[in-house]
Amino acid sequence: MAPPGAGKTTLVPLRLIHERWLDGLKIVMLEPRRLAARAAGHRMAFLLGEDVGDTVGYQTRDERRIGRNTRIEVVTEGVLTRRLQHDPELPGTGLVIFDEVHERNLPTDVGLALALDARRTLRPDLKILAMSATAQAESLAALLGNGRQDAEAGPCPSIVSEGRTHPIEIRWSPPGKGQRLEQSVTETVLLALRNDIGDVLVFLPGIGEITRVYQALDPLVPANVDLYPLAGALSLAEQDHALAPSPPGRRRVVLSTDIAETSLTVAGVRIVVDAGQARVPRYDIRTGMTRLTTVATSRASADQRAGRAGRTEPGVAYRMWSKLEHSTRRAHLEAEITQVDLAGLALELAAWGTPVDQLSFPDPPPPRTLAQGGELLELLGAFDSEHHITAVGRAMLNVPAHPRLARMVIDAQGHHDQSLACVIAALLDDRDILRGRADDLPADLSLRIRVVTGRERHERADRGAVDRLVRRARDIARRVGVTFDLDDINPDRSGAVLLLAYPDRLAVRRSQPGQFQLRTGAGAWVAKGDPLANETFVVAADVDGDRKNTRLRLAAGIDADEVAAALGDAVETRHTLVWDRERNDIVERLERRLGNMKLDERVRRPGASVATTDALIERLRVTRLAALHWSPAATQLRQRVEFIRRATANSGSAQTWPDWSDSGLVRTLDQWLAPYLDGMTSMTEVASLNLATVLRAGLQWPLGRDLDDLAPMHLELASGRQLLLDYSGDQPSASVRVQDLFGTGVHPTAAGVRVVLHLLSPADRPIQITADLPGFWAGSWAEVRKDMAGRYPKHQWPIDPSTAAPKRMKDR
Structure with missing residues (x-):
């Protein structure tokens, strides 16, 4: 420990490089910030009178200046973690220095834990030095001493320098x-x-x-x-x-x-x-x-x-x-490890292989937060169901970004969006390229992509930040083997690519512009005047974290087809047959859903299926057959069967006639009609059915044979004419010119029931209604005859019609 300005960062490595125990091995020193790593490298090189890259070099995420003879390498934390994951033995390295360890950044804690584990299991000769001005020395000394395989096991030595700080x-x-x-x-x-x-x-x-x-x-x-x-x-x-x-x-x-x-x-x-x-x-x-x-x-x-x-x-x-x-x-x-998202840590630890409880952290990662990180990695495909790292997860480790962004970059390689994914990853991993208060900036990610690609200018764009972002995107592309080309980028694909990183942050617009509901069920919003306010779907990359109604700071619009393409396995297509009032017909509604979120809905004519037949039957049942076309022949057939059913109800006949009343037909639709709807997809087709044929075919033998005997459609008259019978009433009836009944002495019947005769004049005007023709001949016919003879003198009007020849006119 030494106060600020004592020379920890720039003098200690230079002093230790000549120690005999180092035996020509390198010193790797971690700095928590890129600026500090560069400054330390340049300062030490200056003190040696050399160029950076000779004895002293540095490496950050974006820059590497290390030569063949470099003995002191100043690196940022992520660089050390990658080296450890690539080769845990750290060949050629004799000392690892953790500078400013008091800052307790997550990458520092991870690098320290992995380095201590490597020393315990693979490199007992590896020296580890922690430096700080304000660190809690006792706990840190105990941590560094833990696991040493020598006689000095216990807290590591502590060195304190008072320095020469000015008042x-x-x-x-x-x-x-x-x-x-x-x-x-x-x-x-x-x-x-x-x-x-x-x-x-x-x-x-x-x-x-x-x-x-x-x-x-x-x-x-x-x-x-x-x-x-x-x-x-x-x-x-x-x-x-x-x-x-x-x-x-x-x-x-x-x-x-x-x-x-x-x-x-x-x-x-x-x-x-x-x-x-x-x-x-x-x-x-x-x-x-x-x-x-x-x-x-x-x-x-x-x-x-x-x-x-x-x-x-x-x-x-x-x-x-x-x-x-x-x-x-x-x-x-508080240590950063206790305060931040631990998905990246969970991925690193899974790749490292040592259980977390066997690693030496200054503060152990909170179990619940670490578990949530594992759940996210499973969602991203980096973990399998047993939380073992997958091939995708190992590939994600090579992308210098959060696991969400790493998965996006990897997945986009199959979607022709590689360059776009690298730009989005660089943008989200650094500060916004638009300057100003966050509340005053538009939330649209695609706007920023258009600025980066030169397709659009924006008054708040920081040109320097844009240039740095492009360099960072090129570096990401280089690391994953992607050909980077700004001209290849389609900003309108921003939402589709972003969804690969944030599948859990898809949001659908509510009824009001700017109001959204996240896939998790929580509310989200953008200002009403924001370009995204009227988008149907958006993907959120940056939010303010409010639990009830979070503000979307950075998001991109996306359409339902892009959602389905990215999350196909999770998208469910529901097929529902419903009645469309406008079309006045059955339609098929295709609804794509992501959990409780409806993506879109299309309506089309349904295909032929059992479900379609069932839906048509159900519609007929609900409307009580109103959609069917009842021809006169079909209506008369129903009436004839209903008449016989009534007439024979108490006859003790072994035959049972079907109930073809509205309620009876509705009740038995599945039996008499459904077989004829096979292959039909609309009510128009149903209405074209010949219902008389359908119903007649449904009469079992011998009912079909007996139908014409018991309830004939016509009566054969003595005149040779056919008399059409009407079965719509309680008794069968017929309208007939009285002259056509000459020669008929017995009243006509159907199923033993007298036919009600509506007797007409030669001019088809009503004369009389009777259900007793012999009685009429014997009774009131005389008066009717006189009246008819006076009105129609050319027609014959016999005194005894029951025995008269069945003809209308007199003989000439």
């Missing part, structure tokens, strides 16, 4: 009541420039605050003062510019995130203004989402920041909070 005056400067942080910081910086000497290093939580303070200070600082932002999202040139000493006669104000808190010496700084805040990731186990949260820094962080002012000369540190509040702040912030 630092702490000044407490809390904001005034109702004063915004940016305003308070601006006033404090101006005060420091007036009252103190040296350059100013200002610590702010994020790039947004840096931008606002920059804009506030720019018109107010003296002419000899330069303003520089410093953040990981800036280009290497911009970072180097901010770190370079001020020219003679000039001063500068460096507005920085916590990137300058450790491992860096910003030359000329004698004043620190500490806003006392940091932006850290926080994982919500209930929503499964991580969001950046602004928190108060710890006392240890405050000491680290203040130490920047005393690196070379006495300095002063302004703290934007009170001394009383300082005493209530936490000594250290």
